[in-house]
Amino acid sequence: MLKIKNIHKSFGKNEILKGVDLTIDKGDVVVILGPSGSGKTTLLRCINFLEKADSGNASFGDLHVDLHAASKKDIHSIRQKTAFVFQNYNLFNNKTALENVIEGLIVGRKIPKAEAIEIGKKALEKVGLSDKYDSYPSQLSGGQQQRVGIARAVALNPDIILFDEPTSALDPELVGEVLEVMKNIANEGTTMLVVTHEMSFAKDVAKRVIFMDGGVVVEEGTPHEIFVRPKEERTKKFLKRVLPEDYTFYI
């Protein structure tokens, strides 16, 4: 459903993406792992045109675009098919939880307000926030804000949801509630591309795991292949650092 080909991106002289290919099928949950600076986030942002790639192509069903020279119309139609969940939530501060969720429906997709409110309420219910419709972001905890962020993405009913380290900015005790919500929507068959450091999520939920380092895809496979039998040296090293061995505690 989503095919990315040979995507390149540099910031100044610093080459972040050095030709990444990526294929995601409908209903897949794909997790991207990798050390910081490996280009995971940049890849996600390029797919949604939050950054402009230097070169590369994307196919979205029957929509083919050049990631460097996409027209405004193409960018708009890709954004209609995708939704983005940000690391630091980026909820609209001047809008309530419900208004955050329905903004894209009413303004972006021109859905009538009454219908949008119904969809929005359902989305917030799904993430367990049916009592927070009228709360402003400043009144919500980080975990609640990120759940609103997920509801905002889910409500758009996109073909794919891009998650950019959705739990990295959260206090440890709030990570669980967000992962739980992500698991639920994954189980409903939502196509997801997730950049995360939560190994448990990758192990339990992902259909495929991609390991990136230095701007390229080093290895990809099922969680079992990556976590239990990694082939590449770089993958092994990375996993050794982030996965404490059983029964060993680090203080």
Place this chain on the structure above:
Amino acid sequence: MAEGLNYTFLFDTFFIALSGVPIALFVTIVSMLIALPLGFLLALTRINQVPVLNRFSQVYVSFVRGTPIIIQIFIVYASIPLILSSLFEKYNMNINVYDVNPIWYAFIVFSFSTTAILIEVFRSALNTVNKGQLEAAQSIGLSNFQAYRRIVIPQALVVALPNICTATVNLIKATSLGYAMSLPEITLKAKVAANVGYNYVEAYIDIFLVYIILCSVVEYGFKLYEKRLRKYKYIAA
């Protein structure tokens, strides 16, 4: 001051000064209506580093900030009629430039100087809105224009409002310099009344009172508006 203050004059002149309020407010409102959108657009050129305009705004701001308004008034009031009259002569138009109502010069000078101030007000206010707000709006399918109108500007406005209030009040006070181009506003009217019997102290007290009342009312109005706008910010959970 052997005779003390002339209270009858003080009382009567207060109303004469008060009758200049509509002109002062009119100039303020028109200048603001011109300066607000212009200042906002030029602030955007600064933030987005639009090639030529960015530089232009920068020079413009330092130019206005570096010159007293009274000098700007003198320059506009003296030079524009000269330019216009030579133009009129060239095209054989029979218009006497010295019949032009001075209020037009006031509009030009005050919107010119207020725009510069508002560029800086908007620039700093827009910078307080996290870039992620714009990105989130784009990611859910809003156009740049929609994102600014619905998400970025409402948040920037809350930050900008106290400074816009200051700019407005400063502008009201600056209209008193309109007397230099015979604009019949508060100061000029009271001064003219004082000329007859040299009751300047009384006239100045009246002018003082009128401005302080006027500015306090405007300030209060801004406070109410600000309270309404920022309701999303400080509600207890």
